[in-house]
Amino acid sequence: xxxxxxxxxxxxxxxxxxxxxxxxxxxxxxxxxxxxxxxxxxxxxxxxxxxxxxxxxxxxxxxxxxxxxxxxxxxxxxxxxxxxxxxxxxxxxxxxxxxxxxxxxxxxxxxxxxxxxxxxxxxxxxxxxxxxxxxxxxxxxxxxxxxxxxxxxxxxxxxxxxxxxxxxxxxxxxxxxxxxxxxxxxxxxxxxxxxxxxxxxxxxxxxxxxxxxxxxxxxxxxxxxxxxxxxxxxxxxxxxxxxxxxxxxxxxxxxxxxxxxxxxxxxxxxxxxxxxxxxxxxxxxxxxxxxxxxxxxxxxxxxxxxxxxxxxxxxxxxxxxxxxxxxxxxxxxxxxxxxxxxxxxxxxxxxxxxxxxxxxxxxxxxxxxxxxxxxxxxxxxxx
Numbered sequence: 397x398x399x400x401x402x403x404x405x406x407x408x409x410x411x412x413x414x415x416x417x418x419x420x421x422x423x424x425x426x427x428x429x430x431x432x433x434x435x436x437x438x439x440x441x442x443x444x445x446x447x448x449x450x451x452x453x454x455x456x457x458x459x460x461x462x463x464x465x466x467x468x469x470x471x472x473x474x475x476x477x478x479x480x481x482x483x484x485x486x487x488x489x490x491x492x493x494x495x496x497x498x499x500x501x502x503x504x505x506x507x508x509x510x511x512x513x514x515x516x517x518x519x520x521x522x523x524x525x526x527x528x529x530x531x532x533x534x535x536x537x538x539x540x541x542x543x544x545x546x547x548x549x550x551x552x553x554x555x556x557x558x559x560x561x562x563x564x565x566x567x568x569x570x571x572x573x574x575x576x577x578x579x580x581x582x583x584x585x586x587x588x589x590x591x592x593x594x595x596x597x598x599x600x601x602x603x604x605x606x607x608x609x610x611x612x613x614x615x616x617x618x619x620x621x622x623x624x625x626x627x628x629x630x631x632x633x634x635x636x637x638x639x640x641x642x643x644x645x646x647x648x649x650x651x652x653x654x655x656x657x658x659x660x661x662x663x664x665x666x667x668x669x670x671x672x673x674x675x676x677x678x679x680x681x682x683x684x685x686x687x688x689x690x691x692x693x694x695x696x697x698x699x700x701x702x703x704x705x706x707x708x709x710x711x712x713x714x715x716x717x718x719x720x721x722x723x724x725x726x727x728x729x730x731x732x733x734x735x736x737x738x739x740x741x742x743x744x745x746x747x748x749x750x751x752x753x754x755x756x757x758x759x760x761x762x763x764x765x766x767x768x769x770x771x772x773x774x775x776x777x778x779x
Contacts, residue, residue, distance in 0.1 A: 398426070398475065399472060399473045399474050400425050400426070400427050400473065400477060401430060401468065401473040401476050402416050402417055402427060402429045402430070402476075403430055403431070403493060404459070404461065404479055404483060405437060405483035405486070405487050406431075406438045407439070407440050407483040407485075408437060408459075408479045409440060409481035409511060409563065410439035410440060410441055411441070411456075412481065412566065413429070415566040415569075416477045416508075416570065417429055419570050419616075422764055422765045428463055430462065430464065430468050430496075432493070433461070434461050434463055436461075437459045437460070438458060440455065440456050441454045441604070441635065441649070441651055442481055443652055456648075457605060458637060465490065465496060471499065473505070474506070474577070476496075476497065476506070477507075477509075478516050478517070480530065481512060484512040484516050488515050488519035493516065497519075498521060501522055501556075504555070504556045505556060505580070506580050507557045508559070508569055508570070509529065509558075510529070510565070510566070511561070511562040511563065512529060512530055512533055513559070514533060514536070515533055515536055518536055518540035518542060519540075522557075524541055525543070526542070527554065527559045528545045528551075529559060529562070547561060550568055551568050553576065556576070564612070570616060571616050592620070592668040592669060593621075594619045594622070594667065594669050594671065595662065595664070595670050595690075597659075597687060597690065598623060598625055598677055599626055599681050600625075600677060601634050602631065602633050602674070602676075606639075606704055606707075608633075609760040610702070610760075614671070623653060623654070624655060624661075626684060626687075627658060628658050630655075632649060633649075633651055633675075634647045634649070634675050634676060635649070635650040636675065639724070647676075659686040659687050665697075667699075668699060668776055669771060670690075670694040670699065670701045670702070672691070672707040672710050673703075673705070674724065675705060676706070678706040678707050678709045679706065682709050683713075687710065689714075691711060695711070695714060695715065695716055700770045701750060702752045702753075703751070705756050705757070708721045708730075709723075712731060712734040717736060718735060719737070720746055721736050721738060721748070721753045722738065722739045722740070722746040723738075724756050725755075741755055743755070745766035747766060750774075752766045752767045752770055
């Protein structure tokens with residue numbers, strides 16, 4: 397089993413860190429998140445803002461570091477991932493961090509960096525390589541004798557290093573990293589570009605983490621994706637630690653996502669599968685008739701459906717009965733009162749014919765692994 401090291405710290409991008417660690421776990425890899433100190437990390441959400449020359453920063457999810465950098469033996473790892481945002485600005489001044497990064501450079505192991513992540517590479521002594529990252533680090537790359545490549549929707553690959561621009565190109569970053577890692581480790585995996593059409597139903601106050609992981613996982617697989625909401629607008633999402641079992645937290649603003657269709661514009665017969673993320677969006681979406689009509693089509697036609705957290709509330713509002721489902725514990729009465737069975741599943745997926753449900757964060761990788769397996773079982777090509 398490949399072992400992957402992710403270097404992070406306070407101020408790391410919650411989106412980069414989530415997609416890196418959950419995607420590697422979805423592949424079945426052994427993942428370690430290492431930071432200067434083994435502690436809960438306060439991650440960040442960075443958004444562009446109209447009229448500002450830089451980004452707006454707000455709190456992201458709290459992520460527990462698995463190990464301190466001093467505890468890490470880099471020779472035992474096969475690949476390295478470097479999320480971005482503000483953490484690399486100070487991590488590059490941590491001698492042990494740079495020593496660990498230098499091992500992967502000198503040993504020619506697979507490295508993937510995004511956004512500010514390349515700052516750690518140039519500090520570790522890399523020269524004469526083609527790299528990308530957020531525009532603000534162009535000077536750092538060039539000052540170290542590298543070539544800054546401005547690309548958005550594709551990764552820059554130079555030898556053992558894969559770099560990607562910034563949010564929202566997580567799928568580009570990890571697709572490139574996995575391709576190079578498999579090549580270096582001799583892992584044979586049949587890669588097919590998915591041609592399926594996937595529909596995600598969501599709205600304001602959906603979980604930022606759930607929506608983000610499902611969107612970029614579908615894009616990484618090469619699917620034709622539509623994100624539908626009541627209005628075709630920029631959606632405000634939520635970061636809330638209660639999703640991960642905390643008793644109390646105050647909702648914080650997550651990443652913005654653009655809905656590219658309204659419910660009224662959707663013809664569900666043209667889609668092959670459905671994803672219904674959770675959090676508070678599900679509470680009002682279940683009261684929108686056009687939304688439940690769309691969901692009912694996927695139920696009645698036995699097409700693959702994936703839902704998580706509070707998302708199953710929309711499924712049962714659409715008339716689902718007699719099925720085994722899981723989700724956030726607070727929706728147990730909704731499941732039972734509609735003639736379904738609530739399963740206390742913990743970290744396991746609940747699969748009932750065409751429907752995959754998972755309880756909550758941090759089990760996004762369990763959710764998508766099960767959903768992708770269901771798609772393959774139904775003859776839908778995945779990568």
